[in-house]
Amino acid sequence: MSDAIWSVLIDPNRRAMLDLLRERPRTVGELVDELDLTQPTTSKHLRVLRDSGFVRVHKDAQRRVYAIDPAPLAALDAWLAPYRLLWNDRLDALGHHLDTTKEP
Amino acid sequence: MSDAIWSVLIDPNRRAMLDLLRERPRTVGELVDELDLTQPTTSKHLRVLRDSGFVRVHKDAQRRVYAIDPAPLAALDAWLAPYRLLWNDRLDALGHHLDTTKEP
DNA sequence: TCTGAATATGCCTTGCCAAGCATATTCCGC
DNA sequence: GCGGAATATGCTTGGCAAGGCATATTCAGA
Numbered sequence: 001m002s003d004a005i006w007s008v009l010i011d012p013n014r015r016a017m018l019d020l021l022r023e024r025p026r027t028v029g030e031l032v033d034e035l036d037l038t039q040p041t042t043s044k045h046l047r048v049l050r051d052s053g054f055v056r057v058h059k060d061a062q063r064r065v066y067a068i069d070p071a072p073l074a075a076l077d078a079w080l081a082p083y084r085l086l087w088n089d090r091l092d093a094l095g096h097h098l099d100t101t102k103e104p
Numbered sequence: 105m106s107d108a109i110w111s112v113l114i115d116p117n118r119r120a121m122l123d124l125l126r127e128r129p130r131t132v133g134e135l136v137d138e139l140d141l142t143q144p145t146t147s148k149h150l151r152v153l154r155d156s157g158f159v160r161v162h163k164d165a166q167r168r169v170y171a172i173d174p175a176p177l178a179a180l181d182a183w184l185a186p187y188r189l190l191w192n193d194r195l196d197a198l199g200h201h202l203d204t205t206k207e208p
Numbered sequence: 209t210c211t212g213a214a215t216a217t218g219c220c221t222t223g224c225c226a227a228g229c230a231t232a233t234t235c236c237g238c
Numbered sequence: 239g240c241g242g243a244a245t246a247t248g249c250t251t252g253g254c255a256a257g258g259c260a261t262a263t264t265c266a267g268a
Contacts, residue, residue, distance in 0.1 A: 006114045011226080012107060022187060028245060041227060043246055062235045062244045070190035077184055083126060084181065086174035115256080132215060145257060147216055166214045166265050 002079055005072050008052045013037060014045050018068060021055060025067035106183055109176050112156045117141060118149050122172060125159060129171035 008014060016035055020026060026034075032042045046066060049055040053072050058065045112118060120139055124130060130138075136146045150170060153159040157176050162169045 003116060006110070006119075007225095010110045010114045013226090015110075018187075022190065029243095038228075039245070040229080040247080044226080047246080064245065068190065070187060073184065073187045074191050077188065080177065080181055080184065083122075083174060083177045086126070086172065087178045111255090117256090133213095142258075143215070144217080144259080148256080151216080168215065 002075060004052050005076055005079075008048055008054060008072070009076070011045065011048075013041075014049055014054075017045060017049065018054065018073075021066060021068040025058070025065050027063050027065055029063070031066070106179060108156050109180055109183075112152055112158060112176070113180070115149065115152075117145075118153055118158075121149060121153065122158065122177075125170060125172040129162070129169050131167050131169055133167070135170070 013035060017031060020031065020034060028039070028042060028046065031037075031046070032039050035042065037045075046055065049066075050057060053069055055066045056069050058067065117139060121135060124135065124138060132143070132146060132150065135141075135150070136143050139146065141149075150159065153170075154161060157173055159170045160173050162171065
């Protein structure tokens, strides 16, 4: 079921793309610059993201503006939901991995 | 940073293991039976889960009882957190993918 | 101490995916 | 309509990870 979601998100470049698109929609060229990837590589990753519903495209002349679609991420959140009970009970689990967030 | 988390979770068998271990700790043999995998394959997946902190082992004679450790999943939840704002604003995104949750 | 049960590990092969490179496509301005 | 910018696609190669198979390890009981 959720197999596609994971195979999309395993790639660090695609996650970086989503991080950028979370702020605001961007052009392929902008993504190429900010991610320091070649244009073909960027386009291929965008194809994967598009085919799996993570992003949507809007044509603006020759430019393609990509915007995030949160639906698949909501599905991931749903997958994660039953596990959330595990660290709601025992809060120490959070402290274990999130103790890097130390505020003076 | 979170690279390891994803490479662990991409495998469907490992996710199935976590699903089972979420209910209760289990023996390697139990997992082999319930997942319909060979014993070596199961042990290798458990090694991956163990090395990355998703599970903990407890020795009981020759048996090894594996239990889930929610810490890495909490980290995944933290990664997902900023995206959650996206579908808190526009609830339609949830409806799109979660409309299977119909309650009368 | 020997046997067998339970689990782990090593080696090998196969399949898949990302990146590189070249090329095709689309569309604007002149 | 042409040249060039912006983006997409096809082909090939390298690396990596999963599974199969054989084998090593650990431990209890007789």
